[in-house]
Amino acid sequence: MNARITADWLRAPALQAVFDALETDGDTARVVGGAVRNTLLGLPATDIDISTTAEPALVMEKAAAKGLKAVPTGFDHGTVTLVSAGTPYEVTTLREDVETHGRSATVRFGRNWQHDAERRDFTMNALYADRSGQVFDPVGGLPDLEARHVRFIGDPRLRIAEDYLRILRFFRFHAQYGAGDLDAAGFAAVIDLRDGLAGLSAERIGMEMRKLVAAPRAAETVLAMREAGIVSRVLATHGGLKPFQNLRALDALAPETRAPALALAVLSDGGEDDLDDMADHLRLSNAERKRMKAARAASDIPCGWGAARPAPVPDTEIRRLLFLAGREAAIDGMLHAWANAGTGPQDDLFADALTRLRDAEIPVFPLTGKDLVSAGVPAGPKVGEGLQKAQAAWIDSGFALDREALLAAAKAD
Template identity: 90%
Template structure:
């Protein structure tokens, strides 16, 4: 099976200039991995990585001779980043493993494209193309790309033992690019070797899970992970799988369903403490932790709307949610509640509420502490207490009370 790529990124002058520098004195260079895979799948190519027969010191010299910036980002392992027209290209010398030990490996440089391909994880990631777009397929990746079949190179157990993160990558790549069933040999291997996940850092697990839960086929993939006994190991929860499936059923209505923080919040089957456990387990950022908690908290408001069905949600309820949570959190909270309601994407109550949440202006509380002080309220705790009473009354009125009325509430006039 042969293929040729005719993508704009391949014809870019900057990339061709890098090829000009590398392909001198008998050395070869080819784009490898994600850019080739994604282009063949009709998906955008992001990072463009290059493999070459030139050793790192030679790459540095070639770059200098051609006026390119060279940064030794992983020099000992064969990687130099070349920058042309402000665009970075990661250039790595062909390698073969001498000894593997977890994530790292003892490697030696070479000129054999097959040996370089055999040390990679999946066949669809071991495709190369030259500067003219001709695709080279040392390990049979082209049929797997065509079938959208994620398959380990060689013996899956050997590939996994080289780096146990490949267990999660197997599922993540299937969720992102796969079609049909998971590769049977790969699935059997990840089940047998799942204990190896315990040796991985939380940061690496978190990076993979963020990508996985936002991928197109995440719902069925997470189900397979649970059946394999992996979900509880990586998420610190057995997982709210049905709500997660219902959340992702809303993809066409709301791009927020693919936000990792919201997806993970829905997957958690507990309260705030469980969210903290998950955030700790995955080393999520403070911003992600906060978004998970706020979404969970904001979801309590629209959960009560279901009692009024089939009546539409009053706009005052939408404004209340917007005012209390802000637009992002309000939408997250609505989607969280929608996913847990089990009513499906055709539900008019939630759909109308989502439209209102996107379109309505967030109410602005019209009273300030300065307003109260100007009426004679002494600065200090009395101002805060008055504002708190006025704010509660303003919300209860459906945001109808004006400043004069709110001053009266705050001062007890």
Template identity: 65%
Template sequence: MTARIDSLWLYEPGLQAAFDAIERDGDSVRVVGGAVRNTLMGLPVTDIDIATDAIPDNVIARAEAAGLKAVATGYEHGTITVVSHGTAYEVTTLREDVETHGRSATVRFGRDWQRDAERRDFTMNALYAARDGTVLDPVGGLPDLAARHVRFIGDAHRRIREDYLRILRFFRFHAQYGKGPLDAGGRAAATELKGGISGLSAERIGMEIRKLVVAPRAAETLAEMTEAGVTPLVLATRGGLAPFRALRALDHLAPNTRDPALALAALSDGDAAELDIVADHLRLSNAERRRMKAAFGASCWLAERRAAREPGDDPRLALELLHRFGREAGVDGVLLAWSNSGLGPDDPAFKALLAQALGLDAPVFPLSGRDLTRAGVAAGPEVGRRLALAEERWVASGFALDRTALLDVAVAG
């Protein structure tokens, strides 16, 4: 099977300048991996990686001679970042593994494109494109790409032992690009060697899981991971597959469902302490942890209010939700509560509540402490107590009380 790509990114001045600088003195340059794969699949290309048989020192020298910036970001592994026309390209010299350690490898540089391809993970990632768009396929990636079949190059056990993160990449690539069942050989190897995941850093695991949970086939892939015994190793919990599956069924209603933090909150299927376990285990950022907990808090509040049984055309519940939690956490809370409710994606009450949470503006409490002191209330804790009382009455009124009425409530105490 042969292929050729003819995409605009191939003719970008920055990439052409990089080719011009490095491809000389008998050395070759080709685009490799995701840019080629995604172009052939009709998917967006976010970054462009380059492979070459030029040694790293020559890459640096030639780039700088051409007026390009060269940064030795991964020199020991043969990777030089070349900045051309404002775009950064990772340029990596062809490699052969000398020794593998389960998390990294000792490599030597080479000139053999076949051997470079054979050390990569999946056949669909070992596709190279010359500057004229001709695709080179040393390991049979094109048929797998056409079939949307994620398959390890060569022996799956060997590829995984080279880097145990490839277990998670196997499932993640299937969730993102796969069609049909998982590759049987890859699944068997991943199941057998899953214990190697324990030697990976939490940061590397977290990066893969963030991408996996928002992939198109995440729900069914996570079910496969759970059956294989992989999910508890990466989440420190078995995971709530039913709520997660329900959340992803709402993808067409709100973009929030495709945020990793909300997806992980649904997958945790537990209390706030379990959210902390997942966040710690994946080394999530403080912002991601806060979003998970805010979504959980809003969903619990909604559950207590029996949100699914509220009249769908009454906006008071949504207004109070927005007032208490804000837009992002409010919408997240609706989606999470809906996912945990057991009700389907066509439930009219939740649909109406979500539309209100997305479309209404959060009510703004019209009083401040200065209003009270100007009205004669002594400054101090009493101001806060009276403001809280007025706000409670305001919420109970469905936000109907105006500033004058609220000031009367606060002054009366």
């Protein structure tokens, strides 16, 4: 693999200005981790993190001298965020562990790039690049990256004992970047140390699981997690693994299959209470909880999905689902039902329904409460009851009844 990178983000004047500030008076700086890894893999680089030999207070002084804004976002742990031309860059002083606690570590600052690399998690995450793009590989990450092999640095048990979240990160990075089998030594270590997951916060577990279930190789990786006794510990469920595999088999047809809320709803393989348990367990947002429940509810709306129907789903059924659920939930629900049916991407009836759910107009109910009051319906509960009756009649008619017919239905005893 090429040991030099060229990328627009590296040549950006904003980043080069950060290098100009840091690399004075004998100090050096390098981009580290995800930006280097992803660029070498031909993937987008998102967060650009920088390591430097300068200690935090000096980083802030250097930034001020060059007119850059400095924010002490993690000062005690060596991290200062520098803002250059409106872009934030996390700058962290080289570190080495003094003592580890399973969730955090006591560190001291240093100037040794090898020691800084050795305290990181995986070899592919310990790659550095200087401002010219020259890549530095202190722990053998380049061969592993080329092989798409997620491997702990040094003894996997020691790396995990430093932070038990690395158990989930091991699976998540394999799902995102890995090829072939899981690293055998790493897999054995996560099984031996899986009890350490109990000490992690739900928020940290939730963040990792959101990313994991959306990754390209999530289906097979979650299966490996079940074999390792991890799934029931982090999801509060034994999981609907087969439906989840079926869902991810549809990736080429629907980007929604990678939405964490839908993926987790399928994995829960349960009703509303089970979804609430999972959402609580992972500290999901209200929006994520709502989407999970909407997908589950929409999957139960009878539309005659799947191979059992000898003909395409009628347009009236498509419009009914869109009207009752809305477009996002309708598509999620259909994908949920498709995953449970297990008929695969070759099911033309589901595929046809998916296309029509994307393209069809959502019916707009033509009556309001004011319309009923104007037509003589007494204000109060009778208005709501009338709207429900009219709406039911409208749906049953295939959305064909006009406004006058709906008013009559609303007022009928």
